[in-house]
Amino acid sequence: MIGDIVTVTVDRPLGSYHPEHPDIYYPVNYGYIEGVIAPDGEEQDAYILGVDVPVENFTGRVIAVIHRFDDVEEKWVVAPEGASFTKEEIAEQVRFQEQYFNSEIRM
Numbered sequence: 001m002i003g004d005i006v007t008v009t010v011d012r013p014l015g016s017y018h019p020e021h022p023d024i025y026y027p028v029n030y031g032y033i034e035g036v037i038a039p040d041g042e043e044q045d046a047y048i049l050g051v052d053v054p055v056e057n058f059t060g061r062v063i064a065v066i067h068r069f070d071d072v073e074e075k076w077v078v079a080p081e082g083a084s085f086t087k088e089e090i091a092e093q094v095r096f097q098e099q100y101f102n103s104e105i106r107m
Contacts, residue, residue, distance in 0.1 A: 001062050001065065001076065002062050002063065002064065002065060002106075002107065003061065003062065004061070004062050005059065005060070005061055005062075005081075006033050006036075006046070006059070006060070006061075006062055006076070006078060007033065007034070007057055007058070007059045008029070008031045008032065008033055008046045008048055008057060008058050008059075008060070008078055009031045009032055009033075009034055009056075009057050010029045010030065010031035010048070010054075010055055010056055010057060010058065011030070011031050011032065012026045012029070012030040012031065013026070013029050013030075013054035013055065013056070014026060014027065014028055014029045014051070014052070014053065014054045014055075015027075015054055016054075024096060024097060025096060026096070027093070027096055028047050028048060028049060028051075028093055028094070029047075029048040029051055029054065029055055029058065030045070030046070030047055030048065030097075031045070031046060031048070031057075031058075032044060032045050032046065033046055033076070038073045038074065039072045039073055039074070040072050040073040042073075044076060045073065045075050045076070046062075046075065046076040046077070046078045047066075047075060047076070047077050047078070047093070047094050048060065048078050048079070049063075049077060049078070049079045049083070049085055049089075049090065049093055050079040050080045050083040050085070051080065058078065060078040060079050060080050060081065060083075061078065061079060061080075061081055062076050062077065062078055063077050063078070063079045063083070063084070063085065063090075063107065064076075064077040064085075064087070064090055064105050064106060064107045065077070065105075065106045065107075066090075066094065066098060066103050066104070066105055066106075067103060067104050067105075067106055068098075068101045068102065068103045069101075069102045069103065069104070070101055070102045070103075071101055071103075075094070075098075077090055077094070077105075087105045087107060090105050091105060
C-alpha cells in the first residue's frame with residue numbers, strides 16, 4: 001500500500017479532540033479509507049500529514065505505515081503528492097496518539 005493514492009474521509013479534523021478521550025488533541029487530520037478493511041474489522045485508519053487546515057476528505061499518497069506491536073491495527077500515513085517526511089518527522093507528528101503504543105514506522 002505504500003505509494004498508493006487513497007482518499008481519506010476525515011472524522012477527526014485537525015484541532016479536534018478524541019470523542020472518548022477528551023485529553024487527546026488532534027494536531028493533524030485523521031480519518032479512514034472507505035472500503036479498505038483493517039485487521040480490527042473497521043475501515044483503515046490514516047493520519048494526514050502536510051495539510052495544515054481542517055479538511056473533510058483528502059486524496060494523497062500513502063508514505064508510511066505505523067505498525068503497532070501491541071495492537072491489532074496499523075495506521076497509514078498519507079501526504080500530498082510530492083511531500084516527504086523522515087521517520088523522525090512522522091513520529092513527532094503522530095506522537096500525540098502513538099505514544100500509548102509500542103510501534104514502528106515502516107516506509
